[in-house]
Amino acid sequence: xxxxxxxxxxxxxxxxxxxxxxxxxxxxxxxxxxxxxxxxxxxxxxxxxxxxxxxxxxxxxxxxxxxxxxxxxxxxxxxxxxxxxxxxxxxxxxxxxxxxxxxxxxxxxxxxxxxxxxxxxxxxxxxxxxxxxxxxxxxxxxxxxxxxxxxxxxxxxxxxxxxxxxxxxxxxxxxxxxxxxxx
Amino acid sequence: xxxxxxxxxxxxxxxxxxxxxxxxxxxxxxxxxxxxxxxxxxxxxxxxxxxxxxxxxxxxxxxxxxxxxxxxxxxxxxxxxxxxxxxxxxxxxxxxxxxxxxxxxxxxxxxxxxxxxxxxxxxxxxxxxxxxxxxxxxxxxxxxxxxxxxxxxxxxxxxxxxxxxxxxxxxxxxxxxxxxxxxxxxxxxxxxxxxxxxxxxxxxxxxxxxxxxxxxxxxxxxxxxxxxxxxxxxxxxxxxxxxxxxxxxxxxxxxxxxxxxxxxxxxxxxxxxxxxxxxxxxxxxxxxxxxxxxxxxxxx
Numbered sequence: 001x002x003x004x005x006x007x008x009x010x011x012x013x014x015x016x017x018x019x020x021x022x023x024x025x026x027x028x029x030x031x032x033x034x035x036x037x038x039x040x041x042x043x044x045x046x047x048x049x050x051x052x053x054x055x056x057x058x059x060x061x062x063x064x065x066x067x068x069x070x071x072x073x074x075x076x077x078x079x080x081x082x083x084x085x086x087x088x089x090x091x092x093x094x095x096x097x098x099x100x101x102x103x104x105x106x107x108x109x110x111x112x113x114x115x116x117x118x119x120x121x122x123x124x125x126x127x128x129x130x131x132x133x134x135x136x137x138x139x140x141x142x143x144x145x146x147x148x149x150x151x152x153x154x155x156x157x158x159x160x161x162x163x164x165x166x167x168x169x170x171x172x173x174x175x176x177x178x179x180x181x182x183x
Numbered sequence: 184x185x186x187x188x189x190x191x192x193x194x195x196x197x198x199x200x201x202x203x204x205x206x207x208x209x210x211x212x213x214x215x216x217x218x219x220x221x222x223x224x225x226x227x228x229x230x231x232x233x234x235x236x237x238x239x240x241x242x243x244x245x246x247x248x249x250x251x252x253x254x255x256x257x258x259x260x261x262x263x264x265x266x267x268x269x270x271x272x273x274x275x276x277x278x279x280x281x282x283x284x285x286x287x288x289x290x291x292x293x294x295x296x297x298x299x300x301x302x303x304x305x306x307x308x309x310x311x312x313x314x315x316x317x318x319x320x321x322x323x324x325x326x327x328x329x330x331x332x333x334x335x336x337x338x339x340x341x342x343x344x345x346x347x348x349x350x351x352x353x354x355x356x357x358x359x360x361x362x363x364x365x366x367x368x369x370x371x372x373x374x375x376x377x378x379x380x381x382x383x384x385x386x387x388x389x390x391x392x393x394x395x396x397x398x399x400x401x402x403x404x405x406x407x408x409x410x411x412x413x414x415x416x417x418x419x420x421x422x423x424x425x426x427x428x429x430x431x432x433x434x435x436x437x438x439x440x441x442x443x444x445x446x447x448x449x450x451x452x453x454x455x456x457x458x459x460x461x462x463x464x465x466x467x468x469x470x471x472x473x474x475x476x477x478x479x480x481x482x483x
Binding site: 011015016019020023024032033036037040041044097098100101103104105106107108109110112113126128129130131132134135150153154157160161164167168170171 | 186187189190191198200201203204205207208209211212213217218220221222224225228229397399400403406410414436437440443444447473474477
């Protein structure tokens with residue numbers, strides 16, 4: 001016994017991180033519980049090999065990345081758009097239908113933009129901007145040099161910026177067209 | 184190589200729109216029930232920890248042999264889906280969550296997915312089923328490019344039988360998508376059986392992110408109109424907007440929002456028994472939906 005964390009402890013402490021990571025790597029809402037199971041099955045099998053050489057979170061992220069990548073390859077899952085976002089997001093008792101819908105439209109928009117990025121850029125971008133992980137840690141999680149982290153971040157930001165601008169431009173165009181049509 | 188500033192921090196250089204969207208993403212957390220649900224499902228798949236084994240995390244000895252869990256799951260799913268019962272497939276495969284959390288349609292689809300990757304585990308099924316697969320091959324033009332058709336048949340056939348239209352049309356979407364998808368799609372295609380035109384339509388729309396985006400914007404805009412109408416007290420106007428939307432984008436990304444609004448609009452326009460029926464159906468299909476608490480009162 002190395003005195004490392006038990007499976008249950010890892011699960012308790014890291015479930016949310018795993019869930020977030022999978023979502024941010026493009027695993028759909030309806031699919032994420034399944035993907036999280038897959039991740040923790042690997043964790044269960046490999047926990048003994050994890051010897052604390054890295055942080056648990058970086059080790060876990062590596063597993064999440066592979067699970068998400070494999071799911072992406074079976075890409076039909078990600079096109080079940082219908083039920084996709086449908087299932088099971090956080091329930092906020094105070095939100096009314098409309099507010100909740102707007103929130104989810106935002107998620108859908110974010111997904112759409114992130115979906116256009118290659119997975120390796122997406123990983124760096126979301127770890128840095130959303131998970132607020134440090135560069136060194138990202139490098140460890142993805143097993144890439146620090147310089148590569150920053151160069152991917154730069155490209156991913158550029159990508160994000162352009163995609164969002166395009167989406168917004170279309171929205172404006174649409175609104176104007178609609179306003180015109182109503183006259 | 185100094186670290187760049189984060190976009191969400193002060194002076195990070197992001198625009199307001201960028202920050203808003205990122206902030207939303209950063210706050211995205213799992214639903215409260217997810218952790219326990221996944222844990223329960225995990226327990227069902229992990230080998231029992233022998234009593235009195237040297238504790239220490241339980242991961243050790245126990246983890247070895249049986250945890251070709253993915254494979255087990257896949258095999259279970261493939262086998263069961265071949266024999267017909269969707270719910271059973273989920274349970275047998277250990278993917279309890281699939282049946283519990285996910286609408287049956289996507290459960291089937293997931294199962295199909297696993298079955299596709301696990302042809303080896305379900306070798307006995309294909310032959311008889313393949314002959315049953317009735318659809319006049321006309322479907323996706325290249326019928327044969329997959330070479331693995333035996334695996335495809337059970338999938339194709341089963342989900343269609345049970346759970347038609349909801350999930351399948353979209354599942355078939357990415358004709359132009361990355362390779363593995365495309366071949367998988369072709370195989371899943373027969374499941375949606377009769378509405379091949381739907382297939383083509385949604386295939387085109389989901390294939391390219393940009394198209395998906397367009398579709399999403401369109402849906403989003405029309406939903407907003409219906410919402411506005413409802414807020415103005417124009418329930419019947421809202422209803423007709425929503426049914427237009429349903430016709431225009433039948434397998435919409437925001438289908439749940441549409442239905443939740445429709446239920447509310449029905450109730451407000453006095454059609455309470457319809458509202459009740461649809462609310463009950465909604466809750467059955469999406470018990471975990473964020474809209475469930477709002478829909479719930481209409482189901483009574």
